[in-house]
Amino acid sequence: MKKHNFNAGPSILPRIAIENSAKAILDLNGSGLSLLEISHRSKDFQAIIDEAVALFKELLNIPANYHVLFLGGGASLQFCMVPYNLLKTKAAYLETGVWAQKAIKEAKFFGQVDIVASSSDKNFTYVPKNYTIPADADYFHITTNNTIYGSELHSDIDSPVPLVADMSSDILSRPVNVSKYAIIYGGAQKNLGPAGVTFVILREDILGKVDRPIPTMLNYKTHIKEGSLFNTPPCFAIYTCLETLRWIKNLGGMVKMEEMNKKKAQLLYDTIDNSKIFVGTVEKESRSLMNICFVMKEQYKDKEDAFMEFAKSKGMLGIKGHRSVGGFRASCYNALPIESVQALIDCMNEFEKANV
Numbered sequence: 001m002k003k004h005n006f007n008a009g010p011s012i013l014p015r016i017a018i019e020n021s022a023k024a025i026l027d028l029n030g031s032g033l034s035l036l037e038i039s040h041r042s043k044d045f046q047a048i049i050d051e052a053v054a055l056f057k058e059l060l061n062i063p064a065n066y067h068v069l070f071l072g073g074g075a076s077l078q079f080c081m082v083p084y085n086l087l088k089t090k091a092a093y094l095e096t097g098v099w100a101q102k103a104i105k106e107a108k109f110f111g112q113v114d115i116v117a118s119s120s121d122k123n124f125t126y127v128p129k130n131y132t133i134p135a136d137a138d139y140f141h142i143t144t145n146n147t148i149y150g151s152e153l154h155s156d157i158d159s160p161v162p163l164v165a166d167m168s169s170d171i172l173s174r175p176v177n178v179s180k181y182a183i184i185y186g187g188a189q190k191n192l193g194p195a196g197v198t199f200v201i202l203r204e205d206i207l208g209k210v211d212r213p214i215p216t217m218l219n220y221k222t223h224i225k226e227g228s229l230f231n232t233p234p235c236f237a238i239y240t241c242l243e244t245l246r247w248i249k250n251l252g253g254m255v256k257m258e259e260m261n262k263k264k265a266q267l268l269y270d271t272i273d274n275s276k277i278f279v280g281t282v283e284k285e286s287r288s289l290m291n292i293c294f295v296m297k298e299q300y301k302d303k304e305d306a307f308m309e310f311a312k313s314k315g316m317l318g319i320k321g322h323r324s325v326g327g328f329r330a331s332c333y334n335a336l337p338i339e340s341v342q343a344l345i346d347c348m349n350e351f352e353k354a355n356v
């Protein structure tokens with residue numbers, strides 16, 4: 001039976017990226033050596049990381065005064081590196097979910113944190129608007145896509161202070177005006193590559209303003225200076241990212257990705273909105289194109305387990321909602337084919353017919 005991979009992360013990758021990564025493990029470019037057994041300082045690996053950085057810049061139209069880094073430690077280490085490098089006295093944060101809260105927790109180790117707005121009052125089912133960003137904050141931190149709750153900020157906001165964004169789960173899903181941000185970071189394992197590598201897009205002029213000493217590995221300047229090769233980077237994960245970036249470019253870049261993602265999400269949200277038994281959990285204008293969360297209406301709640309079993313029997317994988325939301329979450333990242341969305345829709349319609 002065909003499987004449909006709706007995992008939230010690590011998650012579906014382009015088949016071609018996986019196949020080419022497998023080939024590179026056996027023999028990198030006919031060199032007779034595996035990608036896994038070459039030096040990160042070899043010409044072959046330098047070419048890989050150079051191309052990955054160049055493609056990232058090209059696809060997202062990243063201005064020349066920005067750096068693209070590939071680091072270890074996950075988005076979670078960025079929760080700490082951002083304030084370590086930027087927070088002098090006060091930072092502003094938008095509290096839109098669990099990941100935002102984890103970022104806030106780390107920032108508090110370094111200074112005052114102003115939470116300018118929060119959607120915790122409604123279990124993070126919307127992204128707040130109409131808040132004021134304090135002009136004296138060292139930076140303003142947002143989470144553009146809330147992977148667990150399925151809410152997303154769909155546009156690049158204006159900020160009077162340097163804007164920092166965790167884009168772990170929507171990077172490369174739409175065109176982004178990078179010039180509006182000081183830092184964009186994220187774990188690769190949602191929309192870009194395997195676990196183990198973290199991307200950081202950073203404007204250099206925001207550094208050097210804090211007085212505290214910064215340990216070498218946690219200092220962005222170290223990694224800029226060494227081109228992400230201060231220490232051994234996650235070579236294999238970077239290679240797969242490169243393959244994904246090539247796949248995106250070949251398909252037509254960010255405009256094409258956004259078009260595909262909008263189409264997939266629209267199909268699924270329309271099904272949810274027209275359903276007698278399913279209901280979406282997020283306010284319409286904040287709905288994520290990447291993580292689509294829905295539950296069963298009150299009177300059908302007792303059928304959630306049955307639907308889960310039914311969906312599994314039809315090849316749907318990873319649609320269980322996060323424990324803090326319940327119900328279902330269909331993650332529809334770039335690499336998820338529209339056929340998988342259609343298969344889930346068929347499954348939902350069939351279950352509804354049999355149960356209403």
Ligand SMILES: *Cc1c(COP(=O)(O)O)cnc(C)c1O
Binds near residue numbers: 009074077145190
């Ligand atoms: C998954 C995720 C994280 C955590 O990433 P790690 O690489 O596991 O540290 C952080 N933020 C968001 C929005 C995520 O989706």
